[in-house]
Amino acid sequence: MPIPIVNYLALEPQPHLVAQQCTACKAKVFGRHNACPNCFALDFTEVDVPTTGVLKTFTIVHHDAKGVPVPYCAAVIDCGGMTVMGNIIGVDPDPEIITRGMEVQLKTYSLGNDAEGVEAIGFGFEPV
Amino acid sequence: MPIPIVNYLALEPQPHLVAQQCTACKAKVFGRHNACPNCFALDFTEVDVPTTGVLKTFTIVHHDAKGVPVPYCAAVIDCGGMTVMGNIIGVDPDPEIITRGMEVQLKTYSLGNDAEGVEAIGFGFEPV
Amino acid sequence: MTENVWILGIHMTPFGKRADKDVLDLAAEAALAALKDAGVTMRDMQVMGYGNLRGQTSGQSLQKQIGQTGIPSYNVSNACATGSTAMRAVMMSIKSGESDMGIAVGVEKLYGAGLLTGNDVGSGPETWTPKGRNGAIKNLDGYIGTSGMAGLFAQIGMAYNNSDPRANFELFARISEKSHSHSTLNPNAAYQNKMSLEQIMNDPMIAYPHTRSMCSANCDGAAAAVLVSESKLRTLSLEQQRRAVKISASVLASDPWTEAAQEFPDVSTVTRNAAIKAYELAGVGPQDMNLVELHDCFAAAELVHYDNLQLCEPGGAIDFFNSGATWRDGKTPVNVSGGLQSKGHPIAATGIANIWEVATHLRNEAGPRQIEGAKVGMAHVIGLGSSCTVHILEKSSL
């Protein structure tokens, strides 16, 4: 069974992101939290994040830490009101092609297998 | 020409330690300083430290960072009023043998040669 | 009423490659010069604030080099706001009545540190193992966005004012053109060479739209400030009183909750909040600023902070810049030092260094780059995390 790159990427039934939502104030965050950063309540429920969104801003990274394949497009996407970080994939990382305001769609891809044959799954966003 | 383990160990004419003495207040320190920690004056002169002293306190180190040969005796020696840190060498690191108040004498020893054949010289103190 | 706090002496070392100096040499150089500038010695200091993020040194280790009088050291870290946080610690000590004089020091050796990206991602693991609160199976830099600073701030700038399409490569490059022009007058800047817009835009691209010359310059440097209570200052010489600079406002803030900032750094809200409080404390407004040193760690950052610091109309930063207002001969000169891109950015020193820049103009001692008649100025720093300081300084009327 493949493993997602982060625990907030659910692979089934269709790949989507899962946020933690504060049961008190409805604030949404990714990842485990001790309390709600907005209202300090302690309980969260899981909510699915829409898999389509609007590209708010981006950069094309040409120099990065050793081992990171460049260039790539890092972006911030508004998925139904939730801010999501992700790469823009499936198109050249070119500011002539990628534009603010474009609609994008969550896509997954293989990050390869580990020594035990387990496949890891990454995600990014593709222009619709 | 051999190289001393620290720059405050002078090897000639006879091995001895060299302190930096504040020209204003006569405070003594080892190593380069930006100013005198006692009176803030900026100038220092070099003074020789007596090579004999009295063992003020010690420990026998049995566990240390990886790569440090144990056990060894680490000690604090009063050399004519100047406090000096050094190992007690030339005797077993045994609290039955090493006692507070004993007189000790600076001794040097080889730390081995580097790849270019340069010998490094360490120092310690031997019971007189 | 608690005490007003003043800057009695302040110093910034030359920034750049200081290969012959270790961290403590630079810290000592700044501290000793600040003390001399103040006309006092370590004997007069009752508290120390100290910041050094990458050197593993402490205020106590500096004291061993310049004077051990037993005074406490508050060794602080707050990303790029580290130096200014050290200053705040000294201020609080004075305001609380625990001290009447103290020294804050910020220092960094950063020359040749390379890009401030995320960690080396290294080679992949033998077995995918989820780690941390996100259950990440690898370093996420480059896979889920970027953790490199040039790219983060590129996105912040590209998002300005609902992604105004005019917030583009050329605009940001023109902001850097201003920085590299201003720094030609600053003998302490790491880079003092003028750069044309073409040179800047043709420099190697680090993270679009930031080329190399649009990124803050890693360099070595230190800065130190001697602070004094107003009642103590009034007992000192007239010359000391005349050269002293009043700290009209000093604000440190962190990110408040915003939904977007959970995923992506929000340098705007915290800066806005700090600025609002600073103006309120100082009783002055943005229009009163004769010069502003703001945290232009990347060209795009400068644009958003025009707005965050209310130097322009809300949403009007592009027009504001295009009007020439922020050039040294404009209405509100911004980063006349050359800013972090050409003056340089030795991280923990920056928070005091930009206060030094403003103070030096208020003292009318800035030489060829003096902003004539400067009476009020602002120094702003933000470090991701986030921590932000805003200081408003005023010329002495004593």
Next chain:
Amino acid sequence: MTENVWILGIHMTPFGKRADKDVLDLAAEAALAALKDAGVTMRDMQVMGYGNLRGQTSGQSLQKQIGQTGIPSYNVSNACATGSTAMRAVMMSIKSGESDMGIAVGVEKLYGAGLLTGNDVGSGPETWTPKGRNGAIKNLDGYIGTSGMAGLFAQIGMAYNNSDPRANFELFARISEKSHSHSTLNPNAAYQNKMSLEQIMNDPMIAYPHTRSMCSANCDGAAAAVLVSESKLRTLSLEQQRRAVKISASVLASDPWTEAAQEFPDVSTVTRNAAIKAYELAGVGPQDMNLVELHDCFAAAELVHYDNLQLCEPGGAIDFFNSGATWRDGKTPVNVSGGLQSKGHPIAATGIANIWEVATHLRNEAGPRQIEGAKVGMAHVIGLGSSCTVHILEKSSL
């Protein structure tokens, strides 16, 4: 007059192996419990002090876990006095009038960290190359004395009172016997098992005369304190006022110049200076202390601090200990928590944890280990470098 500052709420997590918790979990556990203990929330906090030496976390990262209200965080480091320095930052903010309530947090994950020795010396260089201000050609640990903490404090203890020959292995082991006896009553201690003198002396020798059980225990843990101004406290409920603990003195100091300390750490002078100032500020004396938590990072340290804190006659620490005075049923109970050797020593948490211990007795809430009728107590911490805090706390009379 500046504000008096009180502890409104305080908490220490269980110390020990907390494998299921990350650094922020522990920090959040302590902070949320301290807030609950205080009867307030993050909304009431106006400032944060934060200490975490080994975890690379900041107060801002904790705020993201427990509440982001935009308040500043003073992220501090001061070796073993880190937690208490974080508390001082909050105190100064309150005393200066910038805040009326704030929270200080110290946290460390240290379980399994191994000996706190110097750095790994690694293998020798290809070429001897002098480095640093001493021109050292190799790591000096083991070659010019030791940089291991157990050995440093062994020498400090063996030098007590002009190397009094009674300051020997057995004496120090008997001090640890007391610690390991006291901790049997402390459900939060990392080690709660009683140890006989023979067990302690036959434990593996780390650095003579310190065996393993005479060294501070590396462990995980956190502690947090909510501080409040006296005028704000007077507006709160009677129950809050009754349980509040007064900070009668809070002193942070560094090493003053002493010739000997240039080469070898001097934990005594700085502790003496801080204690003298603390007694003066609080208007009480050593004889008034109903309990003392002092920094027994190693058994030998406890002995010298009896003297440094003036708990005994000058030079009289051995007789003082031999009299039984520092056992929990003695005249001046010392480290009734079990101290760092058995309660444990998560470095940055320690400075607040020992204040929690004293405060808990002053509140008469220490359960089976309660020192009956405790009204005044002291908490002392020292970190090499050196930084030392001394706090004197008093039971509420509100």
